[in-house]
Amino acid sequence: MSEDYKELTIETLSTRLGDINTLKARLGDDPNLWTSNEVGDGNLNLVFIVQGPKGKLIVKQALPYVRVVGESWPLTLKRAFFEHEALVRQAERTNNLVPEVYYFNQKQAILVMQFMQPHVILRHSLKDGIKHKNLAHDMGIFCAQTLFRGSSYSLTAPAFKADLAIFSDNVALCNITEDLVFTDPYYDADSNNINSPALDAVVSDLRKDVELKIAVQILKAKFFTQNETLLHGDLHTGSIMVTQNETSIIDPEFATYGPIGFDVGMLLANFWMAYFAQQGHQTTDDNRDDYRKWILKIVEKIWISFTQEFSNLWQTERNGILFEDKLFKDQGHQNASDEALTQLLTTIWQDAIGFAGAEMIRRTIGLAHIMEIDTIEDIKARANVEKNCIAMGRKLITQSKKFENIDNINQFIVKIEKDSKL
């Protein structure tokens, strides 16, 4: 495996990886008995499920280009390095919420990791109306633990800045976010994917909204310059694998330092879009009303789980250079750090609302859509769902401070949906 980079194939995989002891230990000693399937359905990489007599595992290899587009869109192999670095940190910072890494080869951009079974991608459940038990709790914990423990509230300055320097080099994948989330939907970019002509008027109207476009650029600047913590960077419901009781977060190759609210906002937005999408999947037998309520409840519980765990870590692991005890508690101002926490959570919430709005717009008219909406067969129903997403996204971005809590959001969502049905 010391040769130059070469794409794996199902034919070459067991020969090329057959010498690696950690793989043998999990698959069985004789690589001739390993079989592989290429199952990558994402936009970027090769993904193999490898099976041997003793078990299964995942082999993920970055390609030197964007898979969904082809060699005309080159993309650095170093993204595998960032995914590995992020997975290692997430594993340290959370408990069992990411797949275990078994092996990494930077030159070949190969990452070998735990095969999550019988997990499915959450997005499929959200389309099919399937509930998951610990999802909200786990996602709140994941966000709180990774975002707090990677931040300057937790890390020492030298540790934080050394890590910042490492992830600063993940320019190529951040650039995708900067373009696809914060730029392309707001002008006539080739990359956009618009349900035309149904959405033409809505898109035209959106691009005339100067206040919105300025606000999006301020969000982009925040994403780019506010290096508050190590983000997952692509925390949508396609990056979450679930069983009835378990949750596993995958694909952190977009990992970068950024504002805490970014991951939180992306995550919540994907549930809100899934909520609107129910309109396109409901049938006379299955009106999805109960499932709609479940989705809103999930969002509410994620936020509660997040703030509870974040507050807990704030009280017990605030070992960074900010809000030190010597300035507050040691001077008899015990309540001051609670007050500071409240202010911080308010900022995170407001940031999250803004980023959620950007996510809802870009997932509707930008390059990458969400499966729950794209699979709506009735074109009119789909356009209606998309319009709801855009209407909500715009409001979240331009009026983020008016949504003070989940209740405000929920009332607004119900109103949007009601209006759109008239």
Added chain:
Amino acid sequence: MSEDYKELTIETLSTRLGDINTLKARLGDDPNLWTSNEVGDGNLNLVFIVQGPKGKLIVKQALPYVRVVGESWPLTLKRAFFEHEALVRQAERTNNLVPEVYYFNQKQAILVMQFMQPHVILRHSLKDGIKHKNLAHDMGIFCAQTLFRGSSYSLTAPAFKADLAIFSDNVALCNITEDLVFTDPYYDADSNNINSPALDAVVSDLRKDVELKIAVQILKAKFFTQNETLLHGDLHTGSIMVTQNETSIIDPEFATYGPIGFDVGMLLANFWMAYFAQQGHQTTDDNRDDYRKWILKIVEKIWISFTQEFSNLWQTERNGILFEDKLFKDQGHQNASDEALTQLLTTIWQDAIGFAGAEMIRRTIGLAHIMEIDTIEDIKARANVEKNCIAMGRKLITQSKKFENIDNINQFIVKIEKDSKL
């Protein structure tokens, strides 16, 4: 010069640097004819003026400890590297506003540069009531050009992030700022230098102000995490050299990525402190009224010069990934980028006001004071000036949004001074 690091002395300097052609070209070919004086009056480094038959130059060498404290406070030699990197960038980004660099040796932490003559440190002029002609214009230009051209508004993402990674390692000097500016004054730190007992009640009151302490920690977080541009990092009036018409900015070893408002705020604060200090230097022959007005005018002109040049660069050099023309101008929204600029300048102003407040407090009760105040002989007059600085600092920090412009500030300053004389 390839040997291990060794401190220069006036005896060894010409032998050790005598082979360097760029030095010979400026001093004369025979190092035996070079003479040196050690003139470092700063807190950290050795500084030599070296004279030869053909001219003079400055040799600055970092020590492996903080000079003013001694070997008990070790400090990385790498700060010379950051100073050099910053000077090179500032020279590229401004026109003749920093000393020219002739030679750099990282291992020896030696930086050889232009000897500014007949320049003096601005602080001395501010104490003695001496005016300088292009000062405000030059400082506004320096701030606008370095802060805009080092930012994500100007640089491409790869260039910006590569630079961010380099300066992330300037942890040690940032740590000094984090401690001395944002932490130590707010608890009973050994490093503090308080005019006691005259200021004891004021300091005690300040440390009981929970709202203030939280606001200062939010400023600290902003300094630490908001990596908007490459800062000078120590832009006070002791880092500015002046002649009647010329301005030169020195000592950027604290260079780091941070918020644009940090440099601007530090700079303005030092003028406001110098304003209050006049009270301690006025005599019956020289009431300093005219000079006081001149100082306030300088601040006003710095802000005007800064905003004019920043606006000019915003219109002509906005080549980064933010507020791109394709989102605004190309869609017929010419005015939108002006509107965005106005919002940005408002944010910079508010940040600057907050950082200015932190600077005024730390320069009064923290480790490093300002000479204009420390040289006030009448202890009561000095305490009065110091109280003014603290009163203003507190208000700037907790009510930064109430000061919408220079006029608000000026009215407030005049009121503070009037009240303190009663």
